[in-house]
Amino acid sequence: MVSLIVHAVLGIAAIVAIVVSNPHIFRRSTTPKVSVLEAVYYLAGIAATVIGYYFNVRYINEFAHGVVHNPFWGSGSWAEFIRLGYVNPAASNASEDYTIMSLIVLPLFVIVDGRRRGIHHSWLYFAFVLTASSAFAWAFYLATVERQRRIMAAAPPDPIPGRYSPNRS
Numbered sequence: 001m002v003s004l005i006v007h008a009v010l011g012i013a014a015i016v017a018i019v020v021s022n023p024h025i026f027r028r029s030t031t032p033k034v035s036v037l038e039a040v041y042y043l044a045g046i047a048a049t050v051i052g053y054y055f056n057v058r059y060i061n062e063f064a065h066g067v068v069h070n071p072f073w074g075s076g077s078w079a080e081f082i083r084l085g086y087v088n089p090a091a092s093n094a095s096e097d098y099t100i101m102s103l104i105v106l107p108l109f110v111i112v113d114g115r116r117r118g119i120h121h122s123w124l125y126f127a128f129v130l131t132a133s134s135a136f137a138w139a140f141y142l143a144t145v146e147r148q149r150r151i152m153a154a155a156p157p158d159p160i161p162g163r164y165s166p167n168r169s
Contacts, residue, residue, distance in 0.1 A: 004056055011049075011131035014124050015140070021121040025148045035150060038143045045132075045139030052133045102134040110141050119144060 019026045034042070063080060085095035107126040114122020122141075129137040 004053065004060070007131045008053070011128060011136075014128040014131060017121065018124045018128070018140070018144070021124070022119060022144070025119065025144060025151065027151075035146060037146050041139040041143035041146065045136030045143075048133045048135030048139070098134060102129045102137075106134065106137060106141075110137075113145075114141075117145065117148060119148070 059081060082095075084091075085098075086092045106129055107123070110119075110122045110125040113119075114125070125137050125141045128140065
């Protein structure tokens with residue numbers, strides 16, 4: 001159970017680091033403060049994380065046996081958790097898809113796209129995958145992009161056409 005608490009704390013730390021490192025996106029001067037699309041992304045991500053943690057707690061309660069529990073191997077461990085994701089073809093299909101999406105596609109996308117958009121430390125969204133949920137990492141990134149789009153649309157035009165300027169006031 002300690003590992004779930006550590007993951008939650010690290011997930012919150014990743015969110016804080018993303019927001020703090022992108023003041024040009026998360027400043028308070030945007031109107032409205034959160035768009036409907038952003039709210040939907042945040043709600044979907046939070047729901048995915050809450051549901052995921054529910055199942056993680058159930059997993060720990062059902063598979064971690066004995067007074068002394070080793071979080072790295074043995075019953076209730078990460079190794080067993082991963083193994084159980086491949087117990088049948090249906091679970092294997094979902095697990096391999098989730099693994100490739102979370103560990104290859106999302107990091108590549110957010111790092112490359114984040115740099116193009118001027119989102120600082122976009123690799124933190126990948127760190128967020130490892131602590132919360134893939135759905136929340138994707139949703140939070142998309143909400144960030146939507147927020148940045150709204151800020152850019154409300155900003156005065158750049159005096160040099162075609163130049164990207166993420167720090168417009």
